[in-house]
Amino acid sequence: MGDxxxxxxxxxxxxxxxxxxxxxxxxxxKNLNSQLKNVGAGIGASKAASTLGSMxxxxxxxxxxxxxxxxxxxxxxxxxxxxxLGAGAALTATAGLAVKAANDWQSAWAGVTKxxxxxxxxxxxxxxxxxxxxxxxxxHQETAGVAEAAGQLGVKRKDVASFTKTMIDLGESTNMSxxxxxxxxxxxxxxxxxxxxxxxxxGSSIVAxxxxxxxxxxxxxxxxxxIAATGRQVRMTAPEILAMSASLTSVGVGAExxxxxxxxxxxxxxxxxxxxxxxxxxxxxTAGMTSDQFKKLYESKGG
Numbered sequence: 001m002g003d004x005x006x007x008x009x010x011x012x013x014x015x016x017x018x019x020x021x022x023x024x025x026x027x028x029x030k031n032l033n034s035q036l037k038n039v040g041a042g043i044g045a046s047k048a049a050s051t052l053g054s055m056x057x058x059x060x061x062x063x064x065x066x067x068x069x070x071x072x073x074x075x076x077x078x079x080x081x082x083x084x085l086g087a088g089a090a091l092t093a094t095a096g097l098a099v100k101a102a103n104d105w106q107s108a109w110a111g112v113t114k115x116x117x118x119x120x121x122x123x124x125x126x127x128x129x130x131x132x133x134x135x136x137x138x139x140h141q142e143t144a145g146v147a148e149a150a151g152q153l154g155v156k157r158k159d160v161a162s163f164t165k166t167m168i169d170l171g172e173s174t175n176m177s178x179x180x181x182x183x184x185x186x187x188x189x190x191x192x193x194x195x196x197x198x199x200x201x202x203g204s205s206i207v208a209x210x211x212x213x214x215x216x217x218x219x220x221x222x223x224x225x226x227i228a229a230t231g232r233q234v235r236m237t238a239p240e241i242l243a244m245s246a247s248l249t250s251v252g253v254g255a256e257x258x259x260x261x262x263x264x265x266x267x268x269x270x271x272x273x274x275x276x277x278x279x280x281x282x283x284x285x286t287a288g289m290t291s292d293q294f295k296k297l298y299e300s301k302g303g
Contacts, residue, residue, distance in 0.1 A: 226259020
């Protein structure tokens with residue numbers, strides 16, 4: 001038969017493409033068989049060898065094409081795999097954050113249930129606080145922290161959500177933090193006998209005084225806390241105490257020294273009105289009144 005040679009071609013690719021290419025190879029093989037018969041009929045060994053060479057070239061080209069297809073397919077699958085891994089990592093991270101947020105909230109909420117009586121009844125308060133956290137700049141944990149402080153300061157469950165919102169608003173609009181505002185306002189309310197449900201109005205008054213005087217909201221509250229107890233004894237109202245505190249701090253009177261001096265004065269004034277005499281006359285004259293006028297005005301305050 002002339003030259004004998006072995007054709008060994010490795011083809012990589014997907015099954016469909018391989019079958020298609022093998023079909024082409026089968027057709028080529030049949031054609032080769034026909035060519036060989038012609039050789040047997042006398043066409044000649046040289047033509048057969050030429051035909052075999054052409055066939056070998058076709059088979060090699062087929063193998064190269066199949067390998068290229070396999071490489072393209074592999075690259076595409078690699079990109080798909082990379083994208084899938086990225087998406088999986090993102091989903092895992094998101095799920096992890098969600099679990100952490102839920103755990104953080106449960107820990108913060110546990111503090112609220114310890115200080116607010118009946119906090120977990122019906123889930124109402126928890127829903128209110130989580131709703132606030134979605135609207136306000138503070139996190140869920142910070143919101144729950146203010147609510148926990150409110151409970152410690154005696155704020156009733158029905159007022160906790162509104163009180164918490166007011167304190168967070170003050171923390172954003174003044175130089176007081178929400179926690180400090182909650183502590184001072186709750187204690188001021190307790191001293192003055194004001195319901196904590198009125199905290200919003202008190203907060204608005206503090207902000208207005210801070211905006212209209214050369215002082216800050218924290219200075220006003222520091223002074224107010226200093227004079228609140230004795231101020232109430234002499235029948236001053238909460239707005240009067242706040243206004244006096246704003247006036248004093250705006251001219252540089254410090255809360256510690258000013259509060260101590262005012263408290264002493266209030267005690268002396270109360271004693272003078274009660275006992276009469278020279279001290280009452282001096283105070284009345286300073287105010288531009290008679291002793292009787294001063295006493296009547298003083299006693300009329302607060303009913």
